Amino acid sequence: MSIAMPKPSEAVLSRREEIVSALRVIVPGEGVVDATNEMKAFESDGLTAYRQLPLVVVLPDNVGQVSRVLKYCHENDIPVVPRGAGTSLSGGALPLEDGVLLVLSKFNKVLDIDFDNRCAVVQPGVTNLGITKAVEHRGFYYAPDPSSQIACSIGGNIAENSGGVHCLKYGLTANNVLGIEFVTIEGEIVRLGGKHLDADGHYDMLGLMTGSEGLLGVVTEVTVRILQAPETARAVLIGFPSSEQAGECVASIIAKGIIPGGMEMMDRPAIHAAEDFVNAGYPRDVEALLIVELDGPKAEVDHLLTEVEAIAGENGATTTRVSQNEEERAAFWAGRKAAFPAVGRISPDYYCMDGTIPRKELPKVLAGMKAMEKKYGLKCANVFHAGDGNLHPLVLYDANAGELERAEEFGNDILKLCVEVGGVLTGEHGVGVEKRDLMPEMFSETDMNHQQRVKCTFDAKHLLNPGKVFPQLHRCAELGRMHVHKGEVAFPDLPRF
Numbered sequence: 001m002s003i004a005m006p007k008p009s010e011a012v013l014s015r016r017e018e019i020v021s022a023l024r025v026i027v028p029g030e031g032v033v034d035a036t037n038e039m040k041a042f043e044s045d046g047l048t049a050y051r052q053l054p055l056v057v058v059l060p061d062n063v064g065q066v067s068r069v070l071k072y073c074h075e076n077d078i079p080v081v082p083r084g085a086g087t088s089l090s091g092g093a094l095p096l097e098d099g100v101l102l103v104l105s106k107f108n109k110v111l112d113i114d115f116d117n118r119c120a121v122v123q124p125g126v127t128n129l130g131i132t133k134a135v136e137h138r139g140f141y142y143a144p145d146p147s148s149q150i151a152c153s154i155g156g157n158i159a160e161n162s163g164g165v166h167c168l169k170y171g172l173t174a175n176n177v178l179g180i181e182f183v184t185i186e187g188e189i190v191r192l193g194g195k196h197l198d199a200d201g202h203y204d205m206l207g208l209m210t211g212s213e214g215l216l217g218v219v220t221e222v223t224v225r226i227l228q229a230p231e232t233a234r235a236v237l238i239g240f241p242s243s244e245q246a247g248e249c250v251a252s253i254i255a256k257g258i259i260p261g262g263m264e265m266m267d268r269p270a271i272h273a274a275e276d277f278v279n280a281g282y283p284r285d286v287e288a289l290l291i292v293e294l295d296g297p298k299a300e301v302d303h304l305l306t307e308v309e310a311i312a313g314e315n316g317a318t319t320t321r322v323s324q325n326e327e328e329r330a331a332f333w334a335g336r337k338a339a340f341p342a343v344g345r346i347s348p349d350y351y352c353m354d355g356t357i358p359r360k361e362l363p364k365v366l367a368g369m370k371a372m373e374k375k376y377g378l379k380c381a382n383v384f385h386a387g388d389g390n391l392h393p394l395v396l397y398d399a400n401a402g403e404l405e406r407a408e409e410f411g412n413d414i415l416k417l418c419v420e421v422g423g424v425l426t427g428e429h430g431v432g433v434e435k436r437d438l439m440p441e442m443f444s445e446t447d448m449n450h451q452q453r454v455k456c457t458f459d460a461k462h463l464l465n466p467g468k469v470f471p472q473l474h475r476c477a478e479l480g481r482m483h484v485h486k487g488e489v490a491f492p493d494l495p496r497f
């Protein structure tokens, strides 16, 4: 691990047995796991280069237990890392040696489906796809669709404000969550929003909680918007001799006022890896591939398809192929959705980045990545949520050959370039551990102090998911007054990791 985590508290480590016993009283039966071999399953999330056994794993199955566990941890100064399905790619669910790993997987029930109000109330451990499965018999679905949707939990989606191919038209998690129940580190149970469409209260607390990466509270119930499936959806594959032309085509489609249901881009290495893996029907003789999906009433879809094909031609497309049936549409998407595991077959390891840029900067960023491939002697495959400028470069490396640190530096340079061209460090995977130390690339000290004041309001002792998101811990009372004068750091005892 090249990113340092906070030093574990000896006081907590030395009281492990006492802590485990106390937690067993709160969560009886098999809800507390403390055997090393059983905790191994939880030592990592999707950022698999980072591993750490937790102090203990706790799997509550009701909100009362969550509340009492958090209250106990607060009173005893024990850090807590919330975990859903553990698919985070930024290390957000990475355990801490002196921390309780609070796993929400037993919260797996759909509580209420309200077709009249077009919403569903679910527990946070329900998978993203599980929501669609629960409502599809009436022609409904849940729109945000991360590629990990068969596994990732809706609680994790809220914590990361997750996105997917359909978010260009239908919005991210933040735009599809109507309400939550969450528990504070002090054990208070709080409800925000609900089935009604307008926010309650003066501040947009629901907006604040969405994307808070487990740093502000533990989500225990979720109300989401469900949508009626469109009458028709058709996808078109468009191949280009260069990524620049594909990028121009994306910009032209949006400039024409067309908002596709999804608009994804893959470069040559990603196209070949995906095609070899799932036989999606992708052309192999192109440098860049767009998958554009149009959805809505049939007449509208047919008309927009013609327009998109014309725009593609104007931008130098060499192949276009429109899906003729649902099976073919699903096959087009299967390749894109399997792009990460497909790349996993051509390289011993890969490191998935997640920067977002203004769309028009794509050619510049692609050229920059090409130069970085030479600089670091590593290859990179690219998949993009092209419509919203969210890049997922996959840096290919071999951990056994000692290439991890080089891959991380490559990834850091990509993200710095994204910020340099006016973009941001993360589109949908969160900051977590992975991008924590890059936060100063994007935020000034003042910006970060303001963000940490929000954290302090919810969790003054910094017990919820410490070591994630913020590169330094500040004692809340001292926030904003920490300056380095001639190299002498004030409050030298504050943990800097």
Ligand SMILES: Cc1cc2nc3c(=O)[nH]c(=O)nc-3n(C[C@H](O)[C@H](O)[C@H](O)COP(=O)(O)OP(=O)(O)OC[C@H]3O[C@@H](n4cnc5c(N)ncnc54)[C@H](O)[C@@H]3O)c2cc1C
Pocket (backbone or CB within 6 Å): 045, 046, 081, 082, 083, 084, 085, 086, 087, 088, 089, 091, 092, 093, 104, 124, 145, 146, 147, 148, 151, 152, 153, 154, 155, 156, 157, 158, 159, 160, 161, 162, 163, 164, 165, 213, 214, 215, 217, 218, 219, 220, 340, 341, 428, 429, 465
């Ligand atoms: C192959 C693959 C493809 C992916 N594709 C996408 C994609 O297309 N789009 C996308 O956005 N992401 C994608 N991801 C990333 C990941 O799936 C998402 O970030 C997802 O939302 C994480 O959900 P989870 O349940 O696995 O959360 P975890 O990994 O368990 O946790 C993620 C974060 O959420 C916090 N958390 C979890 N549950 C709760 C809760 N109940 N209350 C408070 N905090 C909580 C954790 O502390 C952690 O900080 C992909 C991951 C993989 C492995």
